[in-house]
Amino acid sequence: MIMTDNLFLIYAMFFGMWVYSALSLALFITYLILNRNNNFGDFAPIIDEYSAGGIRYLREVDNVSSIEKNFLFSEFGENPYEGKEHRYPEHLLKNSKKEHLDQ
Amino acid sequence: MAVVCSNCAGKLIFNPATQRLECATCGSSFRPEDVEDKNADLHSKYYDTRVYVCSHCGAEVITSDTESSTFCVYCGNPAIVFNRVSQEYRPDGLVPFQITKEEAVKYIKLRFLKNPIIPKEIKSKCVPENLRGIYIPYWIVNADYTEADYIKGEVKRGKSTETRYYSRAGEVQFKNIPIDGSNILNDDISRKLEPFYLEEAKDFDEDYLNGFYSNTSDLNYFDLRASTAYRCHKLFEDEVVKTIKAKNIKIMDSIYHVDIHDDPIYMMMPVWFFTFKYDNKPYTILVNGQTGKVVGTMPWQKKKVYSITISVFILTFALCVFLSWASINKLLGMTSFYTQGFAVLFTMSSIFFAKGFTGLRRILNNLKLTQSEAMFKFVRKRQG
Numbered sequence: 143m144i145m146t147d148n149l150f151l152i153y154a155m156f157f158g159m160w161v162y163s164a165l166s167l168a169l170f171i172t173y174l175i176l177n178r179n180n181n182f183g184d185f186a187p188i189i190d191e192y193s194a195g196g197i198r199y200l201r202e203v204d205n206v207s208s209i210e211k212n213f214l215f216s217e218f219g220e221n222p223y224e225g226k227e228h229r230y231p232e233h234l235l236k237n238s239k240k241e242h243l244d245q
Numbered sequence: 246m247a248v249v250c251s252n253c254a255g256k257l258i259f260n261p262a263t264q265r266l267e268c269a270t271c272g273s274s275f276r277p278e279d280v281e282d283k284n285a286d287l288h289s290k291y292y293d294t295r296v297y298v299c300s301h302c303g304a305e306v307i308t309s310d311t312e313s314s315t316f317c318v319y320c321g322n323p324a325i326v327f328n329r330v331s332q333e334y335r336p337d338g339l340v341p342f343q344i345t346k347e348e349a350v351k352y353i354k355l356r357f358l359k360n361p362i363i364p365k366e367i368k369s370k371c372v373p374e375n376l377r378g379i380y381i382p383y384w385i386v387n388a389d390y391t392e393a394d395y396i397k398g399e400v401k402r403g404k405s406t407e408t409r410y411y412s413r414a415g416e417v418q419f420k421n422i423p424i425d426g427s428n429i430l431n432d433d434i435s436r437k438l439e440p441f442y443l444e445e446a447k448d449f450d451e452d453y454l455n456g457f458y459s460n461t462s463d464l465n466y467f468d469l470r471a472s473t474a475y476r477c478h479k480l481f482e483d484e485v486v487k488t489i490k491a492k493n494i495k496i497m498d499s500i501y502h503v504d505i506h507d508d509p510i511y512m513m514m515p516v517w518f519f520t521f522k523y524d525n526k527p528y529t530i531l532v533n534g535q536t537g538k539v540v541g542t543m544p545w546q547k548k549k550v551y552s553i554t555i556s557v558f559i560l561t562f563a564l565c566v567f568l569s570w571a572s573i574n575k576l577l578g579m580t581s582f583y584t585q586g587f588a589v590l591f592t593m594s595s596i597f598f599a600k601g602f603t604g605l606r607r608i609l610n611n612l613k614l615t616q617s618e619a620m621f622k623f624v625r626k627r628q629g
Binding site: 156159160161162163164165166167168169170171172173175176177178179180181187188189191192193194195196197198199200201202203204205206207208210211214215217218219221222223226228229230231232233234235236237 | 500539565
């Protein structure tokens with residue numbers, strides 16, 4: 143009886159394994175086939191393409207404690223550009239006015 | 246309005262192959278900068294356009310007077326009607342089309358149409374007559390940017406894994422970031438169209454628009470600021486994780502500030518649109534009009550794909566059953582060799598499963614982007 147139970151368990155295990163293997167391979171091959179229909183991800187611009195010199199680090203600390211988050215955000219939480227005056231392009235202002243009128 | 250041929254008064258069309266304005270009637274050709282625009286002095290900040298509106302999706306398409314619109318280039322619906330003559334804000338510059346309509350078709354065919362699972366009716370629709378060239382508005386922005394990130398990562402220590410936290414903060418001076426100026430075009434799609442090479446940009450001259458459509462920017466200053474901040478954040482985030490030597494890195498919290506410099510440059514970028522309907526759903530495949538880069542996900546014949554998937558499943562399953570049946574007596578012994586083999590098979594299957602599952606999810610997400618529903622999310626909202 144014990145032998146029969148073991149045998150059943152082994153068969154069930156193998157059956158499950160083969161189903162899982164077949165399903166995985168079928169899923170992977172379907173992905174490979176459909177991926178030929180997809181063209182979205184072959185260019186990921188990096189920061190150097192749009193900046194002179196990349197990031198200038200102001201803080202770079204590893205293995206910090208949980209309190210660090212509070213320090214970090216209290217130090218950098220304030221907007222350093224607050225209050226700067228700007229000349230907005232006419233077109234952008236016109237769109238703002240248009241939206242305001244639409245509302 | 247658009248200029249006419251000085252020899253025969255025929256309509257002039259810009260030819261990307263020669264980079265000249267060509268008269269279809271007498272064959273004369275001119276450099277755009279040599280053609281005099283009599284209206285330029287009257288309204289230098291604006292230029293005249295014809296506005297067509299799609300009654301199906303609400304998109305506005307702008308043409309010069311050499312081109313009339315017969316169907317919506319965004320959703321493919323023929324219910325497009327002439328709405329008004331409008332004076333639009335003159336862009337600072339533009340990158341002229343360098344890829345011809347025929348070349349754009351060739352690139353789409355090379356990229357997608359050799360695949361046997363593509364429906365035949367799409368292959369037959371991919372002809373130059375069904376492509377439309379549109380100048381998409383972009384803002385080229387310079388900005389100062391500051392960001393602070395609190396990051397989590399996992400480090401191996403002996404046999405155990407330890408979770409560590411990292412803090413990073415920094416500032417960047419961004420230069421010439423292209424920000425899609427149209428709310429109609431999904432930002433994820435427009436980002437994939439990049440790069441556009443600004444070295445080849447020209448001062449704006451409406452003669453370059455002859456034979457093409459264009460769209461004007463409908464962003465306000467706050468939209469532009471939000472799009473720029475998001476774009477800078479993504480670039481900063483991608484860079485900052487490279488400085489952390491850990492696995493499973495996750496940015497737990499970020500705070501960022503952006504300051505756009507005065508006078509961002511308003512530009513027009515060339516894009517070919519191939520719009521079609523399949524299974525009652527609209528699709529749009531885009532081709533960068535400067536580089537020829539094709540962006541989009543083509544629909545597939547579901548029956549063919551399902552039959553391939555099921556065949557692979559049955560074949561793999563049958564092979565596994567046969568192999569295990571052939572060596573069942575040895576397997577029943579469960580020697581360590583077979584136990585290890587079992588573990589290897591399980592690991593490999595798990596890798597295939599994970600790769601296949603995440604890959605298929607990505608493809609389906611991209612397919613949604615290609616379908617106009619996603620592209621015209623904003624328009625539908627506006628339509629209520």
